[in-house]
Amino acid sequence: MSEITIQLEGVNKFYGENHIVKDLHLDVFKGEFLTLLGPSGCGKTTTLRMIAGFEQPSSGKILLAGEDVAALPPNKRDVNTVFQNYALFPHMTVRENIGYGLRMKKTPRDEIARRVQDALRMVQMEAYADRKPRQMSGGQQQRVAVARAIVNNPTVLLLDEPLGALDLKLRKQMQFELKHLQQKLGITFLYVTHDQEEALTMSDRVAVIHNGRLEQIDTPAAIYNRPKTRFVADFIGETNLFKGKVVGTSAHEVSVAIEGAIFRFAHAEGQHSGAEVYVSVRPEAMSMTRERPEGEAGLVGRVTEHVFVGSVYKTIVTLPTGLEVVVVQPAASDGLIQQGEEVYLTWDSARSVVLAS
Amino acid sequence: MKKTAVHKKGMLLPLLLPPAIWLFLFLFLPYLNLFSYSFWKPGPFDVVKEFTLHNYAKFFTATSSGSVPYHVLIDTVELALVVTVFTVILSFPLAYYLNFKVTRFKQTIYMLVIIPLWVSYIVRAYSWKIILGTNGILNSAFIWLGVTDHPLDIFLYSKVSVIIGMVHIYTPFVLMPIYTALEQIPRNLLEASKDLGAGRFQSFLHVVVPLALPGVIAGATFAFVLSMGDFLAPSLLGGPDSSTMIANIVQQQFGTSNNWPYGSAIGIVILVLVLAILELTGRAEKRFSALDTVAMRK
Numbered sequence: 001m002s003e004i005t006i007q008l009e010g011v012n013k014f015y016g017e018n019h020i021v022k023d024l025h026l027d028v029f030k031g032e033f034l035t036l037l038g039p040s041g042c043g044k045t046t047t048l049r050m051i052a053g054f055e056q057p058s059s060g061k062i063l064l065a066g067e068d069v070a071a072l073p074p075n076k077r078d079v080n081t082v083f084q085n086y087a088l089f090p091h092m093t094v095r096e097n098i099g100y101g102l103r104m105k106k107t108p109r110d111e112i113a114r115r116v117q118d119a120l121r122m123v124q125m126e127a128y129a130d131r132k133p134r135q136m137s138g139g140q141q142q143r144v145a146v147a148r149a150i151v152n153n154p155t156v157l158l159l160d161e162p163l164g165a166l167d168l169k170l171r172k173q174m175q176f177e178l179k180h181l182q183q184k185l186g187i188t189f190l191y192v193t194h195d196q197e198e199a200l201t202m203s204d205r206v207a208v209i210h211n212g213r214l215e216q217i218d219t220p221a222a223i224y225n226r227p228k229t230r231f232v233a234d235f236i237g238e239t240n241l242f243k244g245k246v247v248g249t250s251a252h253e254v255s256v257a258i259e260g261a262i263f264r265f266a267h268a269e270g271q272h273s274g275a276e277v278y279v280s281v282r283p284e285a286m287s288m289t290r291e292r293p294e295g296e297a298g299l300v301g302r303v304t305e306h307v308f309v310g311s312v313y314k315t316i317v318t319l320p321t322g323l324e325v326v327v328v329q330p331a332a333s334d335g336l337i338q339q340g341e342e343v344y345l346t347w348d349s350a351r352s353v354v355l356a357s
Numbered sequence: 358m359k360k361t362a363v364h365k366k367g368m369l370l371p372l373l374l375p376p377a378i379w380l381f382l383f384l385f386l387p388y389l390n391l392f393s394y395s396f397w398k399p400g401p402f403d404v405v406k407e408f409t410l411h412n413y414a415k416f417f418t419a420t421s422s423g424s425v426p427y428h429v430l431i432d433t434v435e436l437a438l439v440v441t442v443f444t445v446i447l448s449f450p451l452a453y454y455l456n457f458k459v460t461r462f463k464q465t466i467y468m469l470v471i472i473p474l475w476v477s478y479i480v481r482a483y484s485w486k487i488i489l490g491t492n493g494i495l496n497s498a499f500i501w502l503g504v505t506d507h508p509l510d511i512f513l514y515s516k517v518s519v520i521i522g523m524v525h526i527y528t529p530f531v532l533m534p535i536y537t538a539l540e541q542i543p544r545n546l547l548e549a550s551k552d553l554g555a556g557r558f559q560s561f562l563h564v565v566v567p568l569a570l571p572g573v574i575a576g577a578t579f580a581f582v583l584s585m586g587d588f589l590a591p592s593l594l595g596g597p598d599s600s601t602m603i604a605n606i607v608q609q610q611f612g613t614s615n616n617w618p619y620g621s622a623i624g625i626v627i628l629v630l631v632l633a634i635l636e637l638t639g640r641a642e643k644r645f646s647a648l649d650t651v652a653m654r655k
Contacts, residue, residue: 054548074551087549091567091645100563101553152553 003030004066005156005188006051011060013046013212020046022212024060028156028190033182035191037199038209039235044192047209048158051190053077065155075104080149081158085165086141088133094120094144095129101152119151122181139170146178150185157182159191163198175201196236200224208232224282230355233280240286240325242279243357246271254354259299259319265349276357283328285351288317288343298344301325306339317343388628394621404618412622426606430626433585433603436520440584441577443524444531448576452536453565467536474529482593485522489513489594518594519602523584530583531576538572539565570645578638582631603627 006028013021021043028034036044049055051062053074062069069077080101088097098119102112120126123143133141142162149157159178163171179202182189193199199206200220207217208231216228227233234241244258253264254271256279263279271277292298301317304324308314308331315327315337325345337343395412398405419425451470455463473481488494489512496508512518542565550560584590588604595601603623610620 052552054551074548075554075556079552081549081552083545083549085543085545087543087545089546089549089564100550100555104550104554104556104559148553 004028005030005064006190007061007063007066008047008051009061009063011047011050011057011062013043013050013055014058020212021050021057024212024214026207026214026217028188031186031188032204033179033189033191033202035193035199035203035206036209037193037196037206037235040194042209043212044194044209045160048081048160048190048192051156052079052081052158078155079158080152080154080156081160082145082149082162084160084162086133086145086162088141088144088148090133093130093132094125094136097133097144098148098151100148105152115151119147122150122184123147123177138166139174142166142174146181150181150187154187156188156190159189161193162191163195164193171198178202200236208235210235225351225353227280227353227355230278230280230357233278233353233355238283238326240281240283242281242323244277244279246273246275246277246354249273256354259321259323261299263349265352265354271354271356278355278357279352280355281347281352283314283326284312285348286325286327286345287329287347288315288327288337288345290337290341290343292344293346298346299325300342300344303337303339303341303343306337317345391621391624391628394618395625397618399616399618409618412619413626415619416623416626426623427626429601429606430603430623430630434630436516436602437581437584439520440523440527441531441580443520444528444580445535445573445577447524447528448532448535449569449573452532452539452569455536456539470532471529473525478526478589479593481526482522482590485518485525485594486513489518489521513594514596516596519591522590522594523587526590527580527583530579534572534575534579535569536572538569538575542568567645571642574638574642574645578635581634585631586627 004027006026008024008026011021011024011026012019024043024047026047036047038044046055050057051064053069053072053076056070064077064079089100092100095116099112099116102115107115116129117126120129123146125140125143125147128136128140128144133144136144142165145162162178163174166174175198178189191199191202200223203220205217206220206223208215208223210231216223216232218226223232224236227236227239230241233239242258244256244263246254247257247262248255249271253266255262255264256277257263258279265279289298299319301319303315304318305316306313310331312331313329315329317325317327319325327345394404396408396410398407398409398411416426455467459466486493490496491508491510491513493513495512496505499505500508546564546568547560550564555563585602586604588602588608591602591605592608595605604627607620607623607627610616610623614620
C-alpha cells in the first residue's frame with residue numbers, strides 16, 4: 001500500500017460565496033478502501049464529484065494515477081461511479097446496463113458478453129440479467145449498479161452513499177458484500193457516507209470531513225480510539241466530552257482539572273499548562289462504583305437512567321453541574337446500580353483522549 | 358392508502374354521471390347518427406332511410422372523370438405525415454435546448470411557443486396570408502433583397518403554404534409532450550452515461566432519445582391526427598385543387614353538395630383510420646415508456 005492512486009493537492013471548491021471544500025489534501029493508496037465520512041453538507045460528495053469530473057475544483061489539483069485530470073471530462077477518466085440512487089438506465093435490461101460502458105468503448109461483442117456475465121456472477125445477479133431495473137428491488141438494483149461500474153475495471157471506484165436507500169438489514173449485508181468484492185478485485189474504492197458505523201465496518205482508512213475540512217484520516221480503530229479533534233471524537237461513536245483545564249505537564253503525562261478534580265492522562269502533544277481542553281472518554285471506558293475508588297480521583301453523580309439495551313447496560317449519570325455522562329457496562333454486571341443512587345465515576349485514562357478545545 | 362370518499366361506490370356514480378351524460382349526448386349519439394347516415398341514401402330534400410353500401414363504394418371507386426375519391430385520403434395522410442415530421446424536427450431540438458441548455462429564460466421561451474394557442478386559429482392562418490401573399494412580407498423582402506424583381510405567387514395557395522401553416526399551428530402540441538418527456542429524464546442518468554465513457558452524442562443517442570420517445574410519439578400523434586382532420590388550413594391557405602384535404606371533401610358533402618350520407622361514410626372511414634392510429638401509437642408509447650413516472654400514467 002504505497003502507490004498513490006488519487007492525489008488531491010490543496011483542492012478548494014466554492015459555490016458562489018459558499019466555501020464547500022477547504023484546502024483538501026488527500027492521498028488514496030492503490031487497492032485501499034477509503035471512506036470519506038462526514039455529516040451531510042460537509043463537502044464529501046462534492047469531493048467525489050470533482051474526482052469523477054462532474055465538478056471542477058475552484059483551485060488545487062487532482063491527480064489520478066499521477067496524471068492531472070483537470071482537463072479531462074468524466075467520460076475520459078478511468079474512474080466509475082456508483083450513484084446514490086443507482087441511476088440505472090430504465091429502458092435497458094440488467095445485461096444492457098452492465099454492458100453500457102464497454103459498448104461505449106467499442107469493446108468487441110463477444111468480450112462484452114463474457115465480461116458482463118462475469119460481472120453478473122460477481123454480484124450474484126445472473127438470474128436477473130434480462131429484467132428491467134423497475135422490476136427489481138432496491139438491493140438488486142444496487143448490485144446491478146455496482147456490476148455496471150466494476151465491469152469496466154476502473155482504476156478507482158467511486159461510491160456515493162450507495163447503501164443509503166436500503167433498509168438496515170440489507171445495508172449491513174451489502175456492506176460486507178462490497179467489502180469482500182473490493183478485496184477480491186483489488187480495485188481502489190473511494191466511498192462516501194454519513195453513516196459512521198458503515199465507514200468503520202468497511203474501510204481500510206477513514207477520512208473524517210467537517211465543514212469542508214479534513215479533520216482526521218486514519219484506520220477505523222485509530223479514528224475511534226485516538227480521535228484528534230473534538231469533532232471526530234463526538235461524531236464517531238458515542239463519547240463523553242469533559243471540559244477541563246491543563247494544570248500540569250510532564251514528559252509522560254498531562255494533568256487536567258475536570259469538575260474540580262485532577263486527572264492524569266498520557267501526554268497529549270502540544271498541551272501546555274493553562275490550556276482549555278476537552279477530554280473524550282468512550283462510554284465503555286467509563287466505570288462506576290458505589291464506594292470512592294482508592295487513590296483515584298472520581299466524579300460524583302446520580303444515576304438518572306439505567307437501561308438494558310441487549311448486550312449491555314447503558315447508564316446515564318448526571319453530575320452536580322448538570323452534565324450527563326453515559327456509562328456502558330456488560331449486561332453481566334446486573335444488580336449493582338439502582339436508579340437514583342449516588343455513584344463515583346472513573347475511567348481508563350489509557351483509553352481517554354485529551355483534545356484541544 | 359386510506360380510502361377516501363371518492364373511492365366509495367356511493368360517491369363514484371354521481372361524480373361520473375355528468376361527464377357520462379355529456380359524452381353520451383355530444384359524442385356517442387352524434388357518432389351513432391353519423392354511422393346511420395352513412396348507410397342511407399341521399400334524397401333531393403332529405404335522406405332516404407334505406408340501407409345501402411353505395412356511399413362507401415362511391416368513396417373507393419373511380420368517378421366518371423377518372424379520379425378516385427379515396428386518393429384524397431391518401432394525399433391527406435401523406436400531407437399529415439409531412440406536417441408531423443416537420444413539427445417533430447422543429448420541436449425536439451427546441452425542447453432539448455430548453456431542458457438542457459437554457460437556464461434563465463426557460464419559462465419565457467416555453468411560453469412564447471405556447472401563447473399562440475390562445476390566439477384564434479383563423480387569425481394565425483390569416484397571418485400566413487399576410488406573410489406569404491403576393492404583396493406579402495416574404496415577397497417584399499425578396500424584392501428588397503433583389504432576389505426577384507416581381508412578386509412571386511408560388512408561396513401562397515399551394516401545398517407548401519398549407520404545410521407551413523399547419524406546422525406552425527401544431528408545433529406547440531408536439532413541443533409540450535416532448536418537453537415534458539425530456540424534463541422527466543433524471544439528470545443522474547446523463548451523469549451515469551458520461552461516467553461510463555459515453556460522449557455527448559452517445560449519451561444523446563442511447564439515453565436521451567429512447568427516454569424521450571414516448572413524448573415524441575405522443576406529440577407526433579397529436580400533430581398527425583389534428584392535421585388529418587384539418588379543413589381550415591387548406592381552405593384558407595391551400596390552392597384550388599392540389600392541396601384539398603379529406604376534411605374539405607367532407608365539409609363539401611354537408612354543405613354545397615348536400616350529400617350527407619356520402620359525407621358520413623367518408624367521416625366513418627376517417628374515424629376508423631384515426632382510431633387505428635391512436636391504438637397503434639398508444640401501444641408504442643407504452644412499449645417505450647421506461648421511466649416509472651411515464652409508466653404510472655398507464
